[in-house]
Amino acid sequence: MQEPSTVQLRNSLRQTFRERRKALSVIEQSDAAKKLVQQCIDLKLFEHKKRVAVYLTNDGELSTLPLIEYLWSIDIEVYLPVLHPFCDGYLLFLRYTENSLMLANNFGILEPKLECHKICPVQALDVIFTPLVAFDDKGNRLGMGGGFYDRTLQAIHKENPVRLIGLAHDIQQTLALPIEVWDIPLPNIITPTRYFHFK
Numbered sequence: 001m002q003e004p005s006t007v008q009l010r011n012s013l014r015q016t017f018r019e020r021r022k023a024l025s026v027i028e029q030s031d032a033a034k035k036l037v038q039q040c041i042d043l044k045l046f047e048h049k050k051r052v053a054v055y056l057t058n059d060g061e062l063s064t065l066p067l068i069e070y071l072w073s074i075d076i077e078v079y080l081p082v083l084h085p086f087c088d089g090y091l092l093f094l095r096y097t098e099n100s101l102m103l104a105n106n107f108g109i110l111e112p113k114l115e116c117h118k119i120c121p122v123q124a125l126d127v128i129f130t131p132l133v134a135f136d137d138k139g140n141r142l143g144m145g146g147g148f149y150d151r152t153l154q155a156i157h158k159e160n161p162v163r164l165i166g167l168a169h170d171i172q173q174t175l176a177l178p179i180e181v182w183d184i185p186l187p188n189i190i191t192p193t194r195y196f197h198f199k
């Protein structure tokens with residue numbers, strides 16, 4: 001019998017880990033989200049930072065709601081990913097405030113209504129928190145399968161100070177993910193109990 005291809009392996013891992021995170025209870029989810037905020041505070045992540053990109057929780061992802069409230073409370077600008085209207089497969093980052101007009105995208109995820117003056121270029125963000133489905137012990141990231149973050153984050157270069165940090169539940173960690181050439185490994189991942197720094 002033929003070995004499964006990398007694409008097949010990644011799809012089956014995606015399914016397993018999506019089910020795993022969706023099975024977390026409401027209490028586990030809200031506890032995890034609060035611990036995430038405390039982790040960020042303990043790590044002093046937001047000192048001297050102005051603009052932070054997060055995501056709005058979908059499909060059992062680690063909730064960012066308490067984190068967003070915290071960022072607003074310390075006057076840090078919050079940005080959310082918006083599907084690019086004409087560059088297929090790319091994301092824009094738009095300012096998100098309590099007054100933002102929100103619209104559902106093709107996947108049913110709310111995003112700020114597209115207004116050009118609310119866009120922040122990727123390079124001007126201080127921190128980008130990315131969602132993920134699974135991660136391994138080298139910082140490789142498996143996402144929802146659209147390649148959106150991989151494409152968009154290509155614009156960040158080594159000399160650029162944007163901090164890329166993956167957010168995940170502890171149960172999203174696995175030993176070694178099958179990787180693809182376009183995958184952008186994450187230098188850091190934060191879970192409710194751990195902070196990973198990958199070389």
Ligand SMILES: Nc1nc2c(c(=O)[nH]1)N(C=O)[C@@H](CNc1ccc(C(=O)N[C@@H](CCC(=O)O)C(=O)O)cc1)CN2
Binds near residue numbers: 058081082083109147
């Ligand atoms: N919260 C959050 N926002 C995000 C992402 C994410 O992973 N999480 N994205 C990260 O890139 C982008 C959206 N990417 C996504 C890709 C696939 C699906 C999804 O649910 N796919 C369905 C099939 C949907 C369909 O084909 O109509 C599925 O696989 O079941 C969701 C978001 C931008 N915003």
Ligand SMILES: Nc1ncnc2c1ncn2[C@@H]1O[C@H](COP(=O)(O)OP(=O)(O)OP(=O)(O)O)[C@@H](O)[C@H]1O
Binds near residue numbers: 151154
């Ligand atoms: N930099 C890139 N340039 C062109 N195509 C890309 C790039 N990155 C990913 N893709 C395409 O996107 C598809 C999905 O990629 P992948 O499985 O790595 O997505 P993902 O990391 O799980 O999703 P996401 O980043 O949206 O969370 C692949 O089939 C690949 O062809």
